[in-house]
Amino acid sequence: MSEAPRILYCHCAYAQVVPEEVKAAVLHRLCASGVAFDAVADLCEMAARRDTTLQRLASGGAVKIAACFPRAVKGLFHQAGADLPADRVEVLNMRTLSAEAVCQSLEGGVLTPNLPVEKSPAALAAAASRTKP
Amino acid sequence: MSIRDQSTLRVILYEGADAQPLDSGGTYAVMRSLLERGFAVTRASLGGSVAPADRTELLVLGRFAGGHAPRLEDAQGRVAVESLDITGLDADAVAGRVESQRELRGAARHGEWRPWFPVIDYDRCTNCMQCLSFCLFGVYGADSAGRIDVQSPDQCKTNCPACSRVCPEAAIMFPKYKAGPINGDVVTAADLGRERMKVDISALLGGDVYASLRQRSDDAKVRFSKERDEKKALAERQKCLTKLAQAGDIPAEVLMSLPPPDEILRRAQEAKAKAAAALQAQTTT
Numbered sequence: 001m002s003e004a005p006r007i008l009y010c011h012c013a014y015a016q017v018v019p020e021e022v023k024a025a026v027l028h029r030l031c032a033s034g035v036a037f038d039a040v041a042d043l044c045e046m047a048a049r050r051d052t053t054l055q056r057l058a059s060g061g062a063v064k065i066a067a068c069f070p071r072a073v074k075g076l077f078h079q080a081g082a083d084l085p086a087d088r089v090e091v092l093n094m095r096t097l098s099a100e101a102v103c104q105s106l107e108g109g110v111l112t113p114n115l116p117v118e119k120s121p122a123a124l125a126a127a128a129s130r131t132k133p
Numbered sequence: 134m135s136i137r138d139q140s141t142l143r144v145i146l147y148e149g150a151d152a153q154p155l156d157s158g159g160t161y162a163v164m165r166s167l168l169e170r171g172f173a174v175t176r177a178s179l180g181g182s183v184a185p186a187d188r189t190e191l192l193v194l195g196r197f198a199g200g201h202a203p204r205l206e207d208a209q210g211r212v213a214v215e216s217l218d219i220t221g222l223d224a225d226a227v228a229g230r231v232e233s234q235r236e237l238r239g240a241a242r243h244g245e246w247r248p249w250f251p252v253i254d255y256d257r258c259t260n261c262m263q264c265l266s267f268c269l270f271g272v273y274g275a276d277s278a279g280r281i282d283v284q285s286p287d288q289c290k291t292n293c294p295a296c297s298r299v300c301p302e303a304a305i306m307f308p309k310y311k312a313g314p315i316n317g318d319v320v321t322a323a324d325l326g327r328e329r330m331k332v333d334i335s336a337l338l339g340g341d342v343y344a345s346l347r348q349r350s351d352d353a354k355v356r357f358s359k360e361r362d363e364k365k366a367l368a369e370r371q372k373c374l375t376k377l378a379q380a381g382d383i384p385a386e387v388l389m390s391l392p393p394p395d396e397i398l399r400r401a402q403e404a405k406a407k408a409a410a411a412l413q414a415q416t417t418t
Contacts, residue, residue: 006181008184014247027161034148037176037181038173038174044309048246056187069318120304123257123259126259
Protein backbone atom coordinates (compact mmCIF):
# COMPACT_ATOMS: atom_id res chain seq x y z
CA MET A 1 0.00 0.00 0.00
CA SER A 2 1.40 3.41 -0.93
CA GLU A 3 2.11 6.00 1.73
CA ALA A 4 -0.39 8.81 2.28
CA PRO A 5 0.59 11.99 0.42
CA ARG A 6 2.42 14.70 2.32
CA ILE A 7 0.65 17.99 2.98
CA LEU A 8 1.97 21.46 2.15
CA TYR A 9 0.00 24.53 3.23
CA CYS A 10 0.67 28.03 1.84
CA HIS A 11 -0.47 30.91 4.06
CA CYS A 12 -0.29 33.50 1.23
CA ALA A 13 0.83 35.94 3.91
CA TYR A 14 1.58 38.95 1.72
CA ALA A 15 -1.74 39.43 -0.07
CA GLN A 16 -5.44 39.23 0.64
CA VAL A 17 -6.37 37.10 -2.36
CA VAL A 18 -7.11 33.90 -0.42
CA PRO A 19 -10.17 34.42 1.80
CA GLU A 20 -8.99 34.83 5.39
CA GLU A 21 -11.70 32.53 6.73
CA VAL A 22 -10.65 29.73 4.39
CA LYS A 23 -6.97 30.00 5.31
CA ALA A 24 -7.78 30.09 9.02
CA ALA A 25 -10.17 27.14 8.89
CA VAL A 26 -7.79 24.96 6.88
CA LEU A 27 -4.81 25.71 9.12
CA HIS A 28 -6.91 25.21 12.24
CA ARG A 29 -8.11 21.82 11.08
CA LEU A 30 -4.63 20.69 10.08
CA CYS A 31 -3.33 21.62 13.52
CA ALA A 32 -6.21 19.86 15.26
CA SER A 33 -5.75 16.69 13.18
CA GLY A 34 -2.39 15.88 14.76
CA VAL A 35 -0.96 15.08 11.33
CA ALA A 36 2.52 16.19 10.30
CA PHE A 37 2.68 18.81 7.58
CA ASP A 38 4.83 21.53 6.02
CA ALA A 39 3.66 25.11 5.96
CA VAL A 40 5.13 28.14 4.22
CA ALA A 41 4.33 31.78 4.65
CA ASP A 42 4.09 32.58 0.97
CA LEU A 43 5.08 30.46 -2.03
CA CYS A 44 5.36 33.57 -4.22
CA GLU A 45 7.98 35.15 -1.96
CA MET A 46 9.97 31.91 -1.89
CA ALA A 47 9.81 31.51 -5.67
CA ALA A 48 11.03 35.07 -6.20
CA ARG A 49 14.04 34.32 -3.99
CA ARG A 50 14.53 30.95 -5.72
CA ASP A 51 14.53 29.58 -2.20
CA THR A 52 16.08 26.10 -2.18
CA THR A 53 13.40 25.14 0.33
CA LEU A 54 11.09 24.71 -2.67
CA GLN A 55 13.34 21.95 -4.02
CA ARG A 56 13.00 20.13 -0.72
CA LEU A 57 9.24 20.61 -0.74
CA ALA A 58 8.96 19.38 -4.35
CA SER A 59 10.88 16.21 -3.59
CA GLY A 60 9.95 13.42 -1.24
CA GLY A 61 7.00 11.84 -2.99
CA ALA A 62 3.33 12.58 -3.45
CA VAL A 63 2.06 15.83 -1.99
CA LYS A 64 -1.20 17.72 -1.65
CA ILE A 65 -0.70 21.47 -1.75
CA ALA A 66 -3.28 23.83 -0.27
CA ALA A 67 -2.56 27.10 -2.06
CA CYS A 68 -4.09 28.81 -5.12
CA PHE A 69 -4.49 28.00 -8.82
CA PRO A 70 -2.64 24.84 -9.99
CA ARG A 71 -1.22 26.67 -13.03
CA ALA A 72 0.26 29.36 -10.77
CA VAL A 73 1.67 26.86 -8.26
CA LYS A 74 3.33 24.89 -11.07
CA GLY A 75 4.87 28.10 -12.44
CA LEU A 76 6.11 29.24 -9.04
CA PHE A 77 7.95 25.99 -8.37
CA HIS A 78 9.39 26.02 -11.88
CA GLN A 79 10.61 29.57 -11.39
CA ALA A 80 12.56 28.38 -8.35
CA GLY A 81 14.15 25.54 -10.33
CA ALA A 82 12.09 23.00 -8.41
CA ASP A 83 9.73 21.36 -10.89
CA LEU A 84 6.83 19.50 -9.33
CA PRO A 85 6.23 15.90 -10.46
CA ALA A 86 2.91 16.24 -12.30
CA ASP A 87 1.75 12.71 -11.54
CA ARG A 88 2.26 13.07 -7.78
CA VAL A 89 0.85 16.50 -7.00
CA GLU A 90 -2.66 17.71 -6.30
CA VAL A 91 -3.21 21.42 -5.75
CA LEU A 92 -6.21 22.49 -3.69
CA ASN A 93 -7.22 26.01 -4.59
CA MET A 94 -8.13 27.98 -1.47
CA ARG A 95 -9.15 30.95 -3.66
CA THR A 96 -12.09 29.04 -5.11
CA LEU A 97 -12.81 26.03 -2.88
CA SER A 98 -14.52 26.13 0.49
CA ALA A 99 -12.50 25.34 3.61
CA GLU A 100 -14.58 22.19 4.05
CA ALA A 101 -13.79 20.96 0.54
CA VAL A 102 -10.06 21.62 1.01
CA CYS A 103 -9.99 19.87 4.39
CA GLN A 104 -11.92 16.86 3.14
CA SER A 105 -9.47 16.41 0.32
CA LEU A 106 -6.46 16.85 2.61
CA GLU A 107 -7.84 14.29 5.02
CA GLY A 108 -9.02 11.93 2.30
CA GLY A 109 -5.61 10.60 1.45
CA VAL A 110 -6.45 9.77 -2.18
CA LEU A 111 -4.41 11.95 -4.51
CA THR A 112 -5.91 13.21 -7.76
CA PRO A 113 -3.11 14.79 -9.80
CA ASN A 114 -4.28 18.08 -11.32
CA LEU A 115 -1.29 20.08 -12.50
CA PRO A 116 -1.75 21.27 -16.10
CA VAL A 117 0.50 19.21 -18.35
CA GLU A 118 -0.47 20.00 -21.91
CA LYS A 119 1.31 22.64 -23.95
CA SER A 120 -0.84 25.10 -25.88
CA PRO A 121 -0.92 24.70 -29.69
CA ALA A 122 0.99 27.97 -30.09
CA ALA A 123 3.72 26.84 -27.69
CA LEU A 124 3.98 23.49 -29.48
CA ALA A 125 4.25 25.21 -32.86
CA ALA A 126 6.91 27.60 -31.57
CA ALA A 127 8.91 24.74 -30.09
CA ALA A 128 8.66 22.81 -33.36
CA SER A 129 9.86 25.77 -35.40
CA ARG A 130 12.88 26.16 -33.10
CA THR A 131 13.90 22.54 -33.58
CA LYS A 132 13.63 22.54 -37.39
CA PRO A 133 17.03 22.03 -39.07
CA MET B 134 22.00 42.30 -1.14
CA SER B 135 19.83 40.53 -3.71
CA ILE B 136 16.76 38.76 -2.38
CA ARG B 137 18.27 35.58 -3.83
CA ASP B 138 21.43 35.67 -1.74
CA GLN B 139 19.79 35.24 1.62
CA SER B 140 19.75 31.99 3.54
CA THR B 141 16.61 30.69 5.19
CA LEU B 142 15.81 29.08 8.49
CA ARG B 143 13.58 26.02 8.69
CA VAL B 144 11.50 25.96 11.85
CA ILE B 145 10.26 22.61 13.17
CA LEU B 146 7.42 22.52 15.65
CA TYR B 147 8.18 19.17 17.22
CA GLU B 148 5.29 17.27 18.78
CA GLY B 149 6.75 13.77 18.50
CA ALA B 150 8.24 11.34 21.02
CA ASP B 151 9.70 12.80 24.21
CA ALA B 152 7.87 16.08 23.76
CA GLN B 153 4.55 17.25 25.14
CA PRO B 154 2.22 18.15 22.26
CA LEU B 155 0.55 21.55 22.36
CA ASP B 156 -3.23 21.59 22.47
CA SER B 157 -4.72 22.16 19.01
CA GLY B 158 -5.43 25.83 19.77
CA GLY B 159 -1.84 26.28 20.88
CA THR B 160 -0.43 24.60 17.79
CA TYR B 161 -2.61 26.80 15.57
CA ALA B 162 -1.60 29.98 17.38
CA VAL B 163 2.12 29.21 17.15
CA MET B 164 1.94 28.10 13.51
CA ARG B 165 -0.06 31.14 12.50
CA SER B 166 2.16 33.54 14.38
CA LEU B 167 5.28 32.16 12.68
CA LEU B 168 3.69 32.08 9.22
CA GLU B 169 2.51 35.67 9.57
CA ARG B 170 6.14 36.61 10.22
CA GLY B 171 7.27 34.84 7.06
CA PHE B 172 8.80 31.65 8.42
CA ALA B 173 8.54 28.22 6.82
CA VAL B 174 7.37 25.82 9.52
CA THR B 175 7.19 22.04 9.64
CA ARG B 176 4.84 20.50 12.16
CA ALA B 177 6.48 17.18 13.07
CA SER B 178 4.31 14.61 14.82
CA LEU B 179 3.92 10.85 14.93
CA GLY B 180 1.39 10.78 12.08
CA GLY B 181 2.20 11.52 8.46
CA SER B 182 5.37 12.53 6.67
CA VAL B 183 6.99 15.82 5.74
CA ALA B 184 9.49 17.05 3.17
CA PRO B 185 12.99 15.63 3.56
CA ALA B 186 15.88 17.54 5.11
CA ASP B 187 18.33 19.49 3.04
CA ARG B 188 21.19 21.68 4.23
CA THR B 189 18.91 24.40 5.58
CA GLU B 190 19.58 25.25 9.23
CA LEU B 191 16.97 23.82 11.57
CA LEU B 192 15.43 25.39 14.62
CA VAL B 193 13.46 22.80 16.59
CA LEU B 194 10.74 24.07 18.91
CA GLY B 195 9.05 21.83 21.45
CA ARG B 196 7.77 21.33 24.95
CA PHE B 197 10.59 19.05 25.92
CA ALA B 198 10.87 16.84 29.02
CA GLY B 199 11.79 18.82 32.08
CA GLY B 200 11.43 22.08 30.18
CA HIS B 201 14.95 21.77 28.81
CA ALA B 202 15.79 21.81 25.12
CA PRO B 203 18.01 18.84 24.26
CA ARG B 204 21.33 19.38 22.49
CA LEU B 205 20.77 18.13 18.95
CA GLU B 206 23.28 17.36 16.27
CA ASP B 207 22.95 16.11 12.70
CA ALA B 208 24.34 12.55 12.66
CA GLN B 209 25.93 13.27 9.29
CA GLY B 210 27.32 16.60 10.41
CA ARG B 211 25.82 18.47 7.45
CA VAL B 212 23.08 20.55 9.02
CA ALA B 213 23.24 22.93 11.95
CA VAL B 214 20.46 22.14 14.43
CA GLU B 215 19.35 24.31 17.32
CA SER B 216 16.59 23.47 19.77
CA LEU B 217 14.41 25.73 21.86
CA ASP B 218 12.03 24.79 24.65
CA ILE B 219 8.74 26.67 24.41
CA THR B 220 7.07 25.38 27.58
CA GLY B 221 4.92 28.11 29.05
CA LEU B 222 5.43 30.54 26.15
CA ASP B 223 2.51 32.01 24.25
CA ALA B 224 2.52 32.29 20.43
CA ASP B 225 3.92 35.83 20.34
CA ALA B 226 6.72 34.95 22.73
CA VAL B 227 7.60 31.90 20.60
CA ALA B 228 7.68 34.06 17.48
CA GLY B 229 9.88 36.57 19.28
CA ARG B 230 12.39 33.86 20.21
CA VAL B 231 12.43 32.53 16.66
CA GLU B 232 12.94 36.03 15.31
CA SER B 233 15.94 36.45 17.63
CA GLN B 234 17.40 33.19 16.31
CA ARG B 235 16.87 34.37 12.75
CA GLU B 236 18.74 37.57 13.46
CA LEU B 237 21.59 35.68 15.13
CA ARG B 238 22.02 33.55 12.02
CA GLY B 239 21.68 36.40 9.55
CA ALA B 240 18.93 34.49 7.75
CA ALA B 241 16.48 36.23 5.42
CA ARG B 242 14.07 38.71 6.99
CA HIS B 243 10.73 38.09 5.36
CA GLY B 244 7.95 40.49 4.57
CA GLU B 245 10.03 43.55 3.65
CA TRP B 246 9.15 43.16 -0.02
CA ARG B 247 5.70 42.36 -1.30
CA PRO B 248 6.15 39.47 -3.72
CA TRP B 249 4.64 40.91 -6.87
CA PHE B 250 6.33 39.70 -10.04
CA PRO B 251 5.52 37.83 -13.27
CA VAL B 252 5.47 34.04 -13.39
CA ILE B 253 5.79 32.51 -16.83
CA ASP B 254 3.58 29.62 -17.91
CA TYR B 255 6.04 27.75 -20.13
CA ASP B 256 3.25 25.49 -21.36
CA ARG B 257 1.87 28.55 -23.14
CA CYS B 258 4.94 30.70 -23.77
CA THR B 259 6.17 30.85 -27.38
CA ASN B 260 9.34 32.72 -26.42
CA CYS B 261 8.36 35.69 -28.57
CA MET B 262 10.18 38.11 -26.23
CA GLN B 263 7.41 40.71 -26.33
CA CYS B 264 7.49 40.89 -22.54
CA LEU B 265 11.23 41.45 -22.49
CA SER B 266 10.88 44.12 -25.12
CA PHE B 267 8.02 45.80 -23.26
CA CYS B 268 9.30 45.95 -19.68
CA LEU B 269 11.25 49.10 -18.83
CA PHE B 270 12.40 47.88 -15.45
CA GLY B 271 14.73 45.04 -16.41
CA VAL B 272 12.58 42.32 -14.87
CA TYR B 273 13.05 39.96 -17.82
CA GLY B 274 16.09 38.44 -19.47
CA ALA B 275 16.98 35.35 -21.44
CA ASP B 276 18.69 32.30 -19.95
CA SER B 277 21.69 30.54 -21.45
CA ALA B 278 19.38 28.53 -23.72
CA GLY B 279 17.74 31.70 -25.03
CA ARG B 280 14.52 31.15 -23.10
CA ILE B 281 12.68 34.07 -21.58
CA ASP B 282 13.35 34.24 -17.87
CA VAL B 283 12.24 36.38 -14.93
CA GLN B 284 15.65 37.49 -13.75
CA SER B 285 14.98 40.42 -11.43
CA PRO B 286 11.55 39.89 -9.84
CA ASP B 287 12.17 42.52 -7.17
CA GLN B 288 12.40 45.22 -9.85
CA CYS B 289 8.78 44.63 -10.86
CA LYS B 290 6.33 47.41 -10.01
CA THR B 291 3.80 46.32 -7.41
CA ASN B 292 0.28 45.83 -8.78
CA CYS B 293 1.36 46.46 -12.38
CA PRO B 294 0.34 43.53 -14.63
CA ALA B 295 0.98 45.43 -17.88
CA CYS B 296 3.39 42.89 -19.39
CA SER B 297 0.75 40.17 -19.02
CA ARG B 298 -1.53 42.35 -21.16
CA VAL B 299 0.92 42.41 -24.04
CA CYS B 300 1.52 38.64 -23.97
CA PRO B 301 -0.37 37.22 -26.97
CA GLU B 302 -0.65 33.77 -25.35
CA ALA B 303 -1.76 34.81 -21.83
CA ALA B 304 1.38 33.06 -20.60
CA ILE B 305 2.30 35.62 -17.94
CA MET B 306 0.74 35.20 -14.52
CA PHE B 307 0.71 37.37 -11.45
CA PRO B 308 -0.54 34.93 -8.79
CA LYS B 309 -1.64 37.73 -6.48
CA TYR B 310 -3.70 39.48 -9.17
CA LYS B 311 -7.44 39.74 -8.58
CA ALA B 312 -8.78 38.07 -11.72
CA GLY B 313 -8.15 35.29 -14.19
CA PRO B 314 -6.36 34.28 -16.23
CA ILE B 315 -3.61 36.60 -14.97
CA ASN B 316 -3.97 35.11 -11.47
CA GLY B 317 -3.25 31.62 -12.83
CA ASP B 318 -6.81 30.55 -13.53
CA VAL B 319 -7.41 28.43 -16.63
CA VAL B 320 -7.02 30.32 -19.92
CA THR B 321 -10.09 30.16 -22.13
CA ALA B 322 -10.52 30.99 -25.80
CA ALA B 323 -12.45 34.07 -24.71
CA ASP B 324 -9.49 35.18 -22.57
CA LEU B 325 -7.17 34.96 -25.57
CA GLY B 326 -9.56 37.09 -27.57
CA ARG B 327 -9.68 39.62 -24.76
CA GLU B 328 -5.91 39.70 -24.46
CA ARG B 329 -5.58 40.40 -28.15
CA MET B 330 -8.14 43.16 -27.92
CA LYS B 331 -6.15 44.81 -25.14
CA VAL B 332 -3.07 44.85 -27.32
CA ASP B 333 -5.18 46.47 -30.02
CA ILE B 334 -6.23 49.18 -27.58
CA SER B 335 -2.64 50.07 -26.91
CA ALA B 336 -2.10 50.06 -30.66
CA LEU B 337 -4.84 52.68 -30.89
CA LEU B 338 -2.79 54.81 -28.58
CA GLY B 339 0.07 54.70 -31.00
CA GLY B 340 1.21 51.10 -30.86
CA ASP B 341 3.43 51.60 -27.89
CA VAL B 342 2.24 52.91 -24.54
CA TYR B 343 5.69 54.30 -23.85
CA ALA B 344 5.75 56.16 -27.15
CA SER B 345 2.32 57.47 -26.24
CA LEU B 346 3.58 58.48 -22.83
CA ARG B 347 6.55 60.29 -24.35
CA GLN B 348 4.30 62.15 -26.76
CA ARG B 349 1.91 63.15 -24.00
CA SER B 350 4.78 64.19 -21.79
CA ASP B 351 6.29 66.33 -24.56
CA ASP B 352 2.92 67.90 -25.29
CA ALA B 353 2.42 68.53 -21.62
CA LYS B 354 5.84 70.15 -21.29
CA VAL B 355 4.90 72.69 -23.95
CA ARG B 356 1.59 73.42 -22.26
CA PHE B 357 3.16 73.58 -18.84
CA SER B 358 5.83 76.01 -19.96
CA LYS B 359 3.12 78.27 -21.32
CA GLU B 360 0.87 78.00 -18.32
CA ARG B 361 3.51 78.12 -15.58
CA ASP B 362 0.87 76.90 -13.20
CA GLU B 363 2.12 73.93 -11.23
CA LYS B 364 -1.29 72.86 -10.01
CA LYS B 365 -2.74 72.89 -13.51
CA ALA B 366 0.32 71.11 -14.82
CA LEU B 367 0.02 68.36 -12.27
CA ALA B 368 -3.69 67.96 -13.00
CA GLU B 369 -2.99 67.68 -16.70
CA ARG B 370 -0.25 65.15 -16.17
CA GLN B 371 -2.52 63.07 -13.94
CA LYS B 372 -5.27 63.18 -16.55
CA CYS B 373 -2.89 61.93 -19.24
CA LEU B 374 -1.54 59.20 -17.05
CA THR B 375 -5.00 58.06 -16.00
CA LYS B 376 -5.88 57.38 -19.63
CA LEU B 377 -2.73 55.35 -20.08
CA ALA B 378 -3.32 53.49 -16.85
CA GLN B 379 -6.77 52.46 -17.99
CA ALA B 380 -5.49 51.25 -21.36
CA GLY B 381 -2.85 48.98 -19.90
CA ASP B 382 -4.18 48.35 -16.38
CA ILE B 383 -1.04 50.07 -15.17
CA PRO B 384 -1.29 51.63 -11.70
CA ALA B 385 -1.13 55.41 -11.92
CA GLU B 386 1.66 55.49 -9.33
CA VAL B 387 3.81 53.37 -11.61
CA LEU B 388 3.34 55.77 -14.49
CA MET B 389 3.91 58.75 -12.19
CA SER B 390 7.21 57.26 -11.10
CA LEU B 391 8.52 56.71 -14.62
CA PRO B 392 11.78 58.47 -15.41
CA PRO B 393 12.02 61.41 -17.83
CA PRO B 394 11.20 60.73 -21.51
CA ASP B 395 14.86 60.48 -22.58
CA GLU B 396 15.52 57.82 -19.98
CA ILE B 397 12.34 55.95 -20.98
CA LEU B 398 13.54 55.96 -24.56
CA ARG B 399 16.97 54.68 -23.55
CA ARG B 400 15.50 51.87 -21.46
CA ALA B 401 13.02 50.91 -24.16
CA GLN B 402 15.83 50.68 -26.71
CA GLU B 403 17.90 48.63 -24.31
CA ALA B 404 15.00 46.22 -23.67
CA LYS B 405 14.31 45.88 -27.39
CA ALA B 406 17.99 45.18 -28.05
CA LYS B 407 17.99 42.45 -25.38
CA ALA B 408 14.88 40.91 -26.93
CA ALA B 409 16.36 41.06 -30.43
CA ALA B 410 19.57 39.41 -29.22
CA ALA B 411 17.60 36.62 -27.53
CA LEU B 412 15.53 36.05 -30.66
CA GLN B 413 18.69 36.00 -32.77
CA ALA B 414 20.21 33.43 -30.41
CA GLN B 415 17.11 31.24 -30.91
CA THR B 416 17.50 31.20 -34.69
CA THR B 417 21.22 30.46 -34.61
CA THR B 418 21.03 27.54 -32.16
